[in-house]
Amino acid sequence: MKAVLAGTVIAEADDADLISIEGNWYFPLTSVAPGVLVESPTPYTCPWKGEAQYYSAVVDGEQYKDAAWGYPRPYPSAQERVGKDISGHIAFAPSVEVGP
Template identity: 85%
Template sequence: MKAVLAGTVIAEADESELIAIEGNWYFPLTSVTPGVLVESPTPYTCPWKGEAQYYSLHVDGETHSDQAWGYPNPYPTAFERLGKDISGHIAFGPDVEVGS
């Protein structure tokens, strides 16, 4: 699977490495192109996943605000609900096309 923003592949991983949650594909952080993620101060806490870390995406000299997020320290309820550790994964916002 690939994540593409403005015609540029920003992440690529085998579908077996991704986690599907609530209509979003979570890619391993290791699959994201180096230099694309820029930490954002935007706060959000999911009631069952925990505190999110938002990221802006820097692609071809442009910054796309808050178009990615992950849960570096998910709540135990996330493990219970998913049966997987999502701490090393990241999802992308609506400006990013995700597909094969």
């Protein structure tokens, strides 16, 4: 599966390495192209996943605010509910095209 922003593939991973949560595909952080993600200060805490870390994406010198997010230190309830550790994964905003 690929994540494409502004015509550029910013992440690519095998389906087996993805985690589906609430309609979003979470990609391993290691599948993201180097230098694309920049931490964002946007705050958000999910009641069952924990505190999110948002990222802006940089493609061809243009920054796309809050294009991705992940949970670096998820609550134990997240792992229990999903059945996997999501700490090393990120999902993409609707502005990023995710598909085969």
